[in-house]
Amino acid sequence: MRYLLIVHVDPALIGPLSPEEGRGLTRRCMAYDDALRRSGHLIACGPLAEPETGRIVRRRGDRTSITDGPYAETKEHVGGFMLIEARDMDEAVAIASKSPMTAMGSIEVREQPPMEG
Template sequence: MRYLCAVYLEPKSMEKLSPAEGATLDRDSIAYDDELRRSGHYIVSDALQRATTAKTLRVRNGKLSVTDGPFAETKEQLGGFILVEASNMDEAVELASKIPMAKYGTIEVRPIMDLSSKSKS
């Protein structure tokens, strides 16, 4: 089963990292992706640019509304994701606990809904 590991972080706490600490975190994150590939759990991952670069859109009654930034004003913002293959939620949580960003932010683990089986009914 596939699980999304959504990585949330506080931008201010990330800004406090020294350049060396940031480089180490990047290196550790890439190394963990490689470890997940070798073990067969890795599907895809990526880091996101700052939330201030985002656009949020809504379509209501056929009318498009676009605003700058993320939908919610929160301390923690979505910073990236890793999509993994795991046998169950316990294994997915174990994999997510080793994501280097977990030391600085929050990881949400959520099962992926299989819509392909719903469309066949």
């Protein structure tokens, strides 16, 4: 079963990191991703740019609107993602709990159900 791990970053936790601490966090994250890839769990992953760089696209009827980000005022913002393969929710949560990014915010674990069509 597939799960999307949505990485929420708290700027109050990641902002104070020194450049060296930031590089260390990146190295730990990449090592963790590599281990998940080797174990067959990791399908895809990546960081996301700051929310201010994003845009929200909506369509209502025949009208499309585009709004510059961020679209919500929150303490944390989405900073990255991992799409994984796991036996069940418990294994997906166990995988998320070992990520170095849990110390910088939180990781939301969501099942990706198969699409019916």
